[in-house]
Amino acid sequence: MQDNVITDPIQDPELIQEPMHPDALKAADADLLKYNPDQERGPDGRWVSSGGAISEKYGHEAASHAQTLYSHAKGIEPALTANMKDMASKYGTKLEGLKYRLKNQESLARKVATDAEKDYNGNTAEAARNITDANRYTMVTDPANYRSSAEAVANDLKSQGYDVRVKNYWQEGSNYKGVNMALTDTAGNKIELQFHTAESLAMKESTNHPLYESYRKMDQTTPEAQALNAQMVANSATLSTPPNLSGFGVPKIGKTLDNKLQVVYYREEGGL
Numbered sequence: 001m002q003d004n005v006i007t008d009p010i011q012d013p014e015l016i017q018e019p020m021h022p023d024a025l026k027a028a029d030a031d032l033l034k035y036n037p038d039q040e041r042g043p044d045g046r047w048v049s050s051g052g053a054i055s056e057k058y059g060h061e062a063a064s065h066a067q068t069l070y071s072h073a074k075g076i077e078p079a080l081t082a083n084m085k086d087m088a089s090k091y092g093t094k095l096e097g098l099k100y101r102l103k104n105q106e107s108l109a110r111k112v113a114t115d116a117e118k119d120y121n122g123n124t125a126e127a128a129r130n131i132t133d134a135n136r137y138t139m140v141t142d143p144a145n146y147r148s149s150a151e152a153v154a155n156d157l158k159s160q161g162y163d164v165r166v167k168n169y170w171q172e173g174s175n176y177k178g179v180n181m182a183l184t185d186t187a188g189n190k191i192e193l194q195f196h197t198a199e200s201l202a203m204k205e206s207t208n209h210p211l212y213e214s215y216r217k218m219d220q221t222t223p224e225a226q227a228l229n230a231q232m233v234a235n236s237a238t239l240s241t242p243p244n245l246s247g248f249g250v251p252k253i254g255k256t257l258d259n260k261l262q263v264v265y266y267r268e269e270g271g272l
Contacts, residue, residue, distance in 0.1 A: 166249030
């Protein structure tokens with residue numbers, strides 16, 4: 001699907017998306033409070049904008065919210081990306097996976113529908129409001145400079161007015177290793193920033209990703225699902241933890257209290 005990725009402005013400067021006007025962003029935010037049953041439809045009655053297949057698969061409300069979230073994320077992306085590139089250069093990190101910096105509409109619709117059912121009593125608007133990774137970035141640095149680089153970026157973001165919540169998944173027993181920053185800018189936009197070593201990124205995206213893809217389609221209470229979780233934990237345990245991470249961020253682990261795997265931070269083609 002073409003909307004799984006967006007073109008890197010460095011590669012194709014003529015295709016840079018113009019930032020959305022503030023009034024348009026306000027309107028997009030207001031639309032999260034409801035879904036729009038009057039969106040444009042094709043001759044067959046399917047929605048043109050969000051895709052008939054998406055609305056049929058995840059419901060009209062989730063599809064509508066996904067379209068709004070995607071449009072909003074695409075509108076603010078150019079300025080976000082420029083800022084992330086500047087900080088990566090300034091603090092000796094490397095931005096990876098830029099083609100995945102927008103979550104695609106189908107992934108957003110699935111997450112809205114799933115979260116609404118699981119956490120918000122079916123309220124898709126609440127689920128949409130709490131999506132935190134429609135815009136997401138990954139920085140990679142060597143282990144020796146991992147904490148200092150992550151702290152420098154976090155402090156820079158704070159100086160820009162961002163609320164920065166650091167979650168440290170470099171914990172024993174976690175199926176995922178990395179530092180994730182939940183960012184909220186002064187306009188209320190939510191962005192995800194991950195910090196990895198080259199090895200932890202490869203573990204997430206190559207070794208554990210196929211296991212996660214099987215896992216997320218299963219009943220997570222079954223022995224088969226728990227076996228996949230255990231394998232991901234075992235794989236992640238082979239990673240070397242960067243030094244000096246004690247006390248950095250809030251310790252997190254990729255399990256919920258009822259021992260179900262928390263759905264965290266993996267990408268499909270174009271993203272989770």
